[in-house]
Amino acid sequence: MKKAEGEQLRPLYLQSSPSTKMLVPIFTLKLNQKIFPRLVTVGHYDGKHPSLTAATNGGKVFIHTPHHRMSSPSPSTISTARLSVSSSDSDITLLSIGQHVTSLAAGKLDPELDQDVLVVGTQTNVLAYDVEQNSELFYKELPDGANTILIGQLADMSKPLAFVGGNCAITGLDHEGQDSFWTVTGDNVCSLALADFNSDGRNELLVGSEDYDIRVFQGDELYAEINEAEAVVALCPLQGDKFSYALANGIVGVYSGQERFWRIKSKHQPICMAGFDMNEDGVPEVITGWSSGKVDVRSSQTGNVIYKDTFSSTVAGIVQADYRLDGKEELICCSVEGEVRGYLPASMGMVSQQHSLSLGPESKALQELTKRRQNLTIELKNFEINEKCRYRDVRTFLAFYRRRCGHLAASLHAGPHGCCLCSILVQVQRVQVSTQERGLKNQTPNLREWTSLMNDLPIHWVTTEWERSTLCTFTIRTATPCSGRRRTRES
Structure with a gap:
């Protein structure tokens, strides 16, 4: 994949400008529940009220329903009911899975019902659950596991499917648990997204995997492939053929079809991504949650940071919903410690609310x-x-390591006054030395002068033990501060 013209790999800290505004939450919740990274979603399980859903400890999934109470299970399904109300918070119900949860998604899976279904994946199976009725829809074994789940509809398909990405395979399940789609990919699937990749008006399936590739499928056939530098941990559709991506090594960027718009690199790991029009310019921004607890909002056109906020712990997930039921869609960010913050677009709350609150x-x-x-x-x-560059005393560090052909190397790190640069070629009965000192011209001391110099260092020379064919090279480096920057010069 060729780099887009004018595109640069830019360090993260260069992207924050003095005009970057702090995100001001319109609401904050403390749920007192641990949240697993990348396992957060929102579902309208009764068709009306949004419920924040996330995987937590003990092989369970918690569902936060502040506006609605779950109905009791019917007598016919009470034996399979998995939901129970949390003892610490009446707004939270716990769904018992019994295994470590590896993936989570909510969406309209049954075309005849106007409500969302919760789909939970583990290392060996997938569970589809009707939260409103507190009953199972299907439970299916999947030998390839369920690393990630996406609910949506591909072109030329008559109904939505739950796409499950596992070990080198993608399976599409309908609301009855029947296999309606299956294809293979190159490695373990890390992320899935639906986007109009080729601007033909129909969605393609985007697949990110551990073999550093983004694959695009039309139906079950491979349409395009983009090579990246690390495992693709997140994919997010933006607008038209644009989509954002995140890699395990800290890279975040945006593609338009197969053309890369921009990318940046951070020392932290991106955990989750979302597309949300935060400044209400008609173009969604790229929202990224990081392992450091930072949430940043970047322009999808340039990659520059527009807004930001910081949690005290790792960001677990980013979703969007009208969680206050006031007709305004909020951006909802969650941390692994159970803190939830909701944000409105700039004109609705982020700037004006900064004063009203x-x-x-x-x-x-x-x-x-x-x-x-x-x-x-x-x-x-x-x-x-x-x-770090201002040594009070001259510190000597001598590192030897063997190179091919019997070569050795040594490095001397000294303080601000140690400005010698030396290259020594040592053979039996022969020493060649060249030195350069700051402020002096090149000069070549004789063996006696060099021996006197080296006597001040904790180095023991045994030249007679080396064979005639052995050539040993020693390099002395010095670190000298200059304008607050560390510079290393070597021969």
Whole structure:
């Protein structure tokens, strides 16, 4: 895959500009439930009210339903009922799976019902559950496992399917658990998405896998393939043929068909992605949740950060729903510690709410202190980097390692005053030395001068033990600070 013209791989910290605004949540929840990364969804299980759903400890899935109470199971299904109300929060019900949950999705699977179905995957099977009726729809064994699940409809298909990505295979299950789609892929499937990849008005299936490839399927046939640099952990449709992607090594970017728009690299790992029109310009932005707890909103056109926020723990998932039932769609972000924050687009809440939610001078003072803390943190990090190059004493570190043909190498790291650059070729009864000192021209000391110099270092030379055919090369490096930056010079 060729790099798009003008596209650069840019470090993450270069993308934040002084105009970046902080996201201000319109609501915050503390659910007191652990949330597994990448296992978060929202379902309208009664057809009306949104319910936040996520995998948690003990082989369970919790369902947060603040606006609606689940119905009791019918006598015919009470033996298979898996839902129970949490003892700590009446708004939370727990779905017992009995195995470690590996994937999770909610959506309209039965075309005759106007309500969502919850589909849960484990390492060996898939469960489709009717949350409203508290009953199973189907339970199916899958030897390839269920790494990720996507509910949607491909072109030329008459009904939606639950696409299950496993070990080198993708299976499509209907609402009765019947196999209606099956194809193979190159490696373990990490992510799935539906997007109009070739702008023909019909959805294609995008598959990200551990073999560093993004594969595009039309039906069960491979249509296109894009090579990347690491496992593709997230895929998200944006608008038209655009989609965003995230890699396990910290790269996030956007494609338009097979043309890459941009990509950035972070030292942190991206956990989840979503597309949401945060600034209401008619174009969805790329929202990414990171292992560091950061949530950033990037322009899908340029990759620049527009808004950001930070959790105290890893971001587990990002979804969207009208969770307050006021007719406004919110962006909902969850952390692994169970903290949930909802955000409105800029014109609705993110800028205006920043003032309407203020409690007076205390709130403004808190914002000012937060800003000062961030600036001081950056200044402290820069100071620590500079101090690494300012040695109070001359420190000697000698590292030997063997190279082919019997070569050896040694590195000397000294303080600001150790500016020697030396290259020594040692053979039996013969020493060749060239040195360069700061402020002096090149000079070649004799063997006696060199021996006197080396006597000050904890190095023991035994030249008579080397064979005549052996050639040993020693390199001495020095690190000298210059304008706060560390520079290493070597011969």
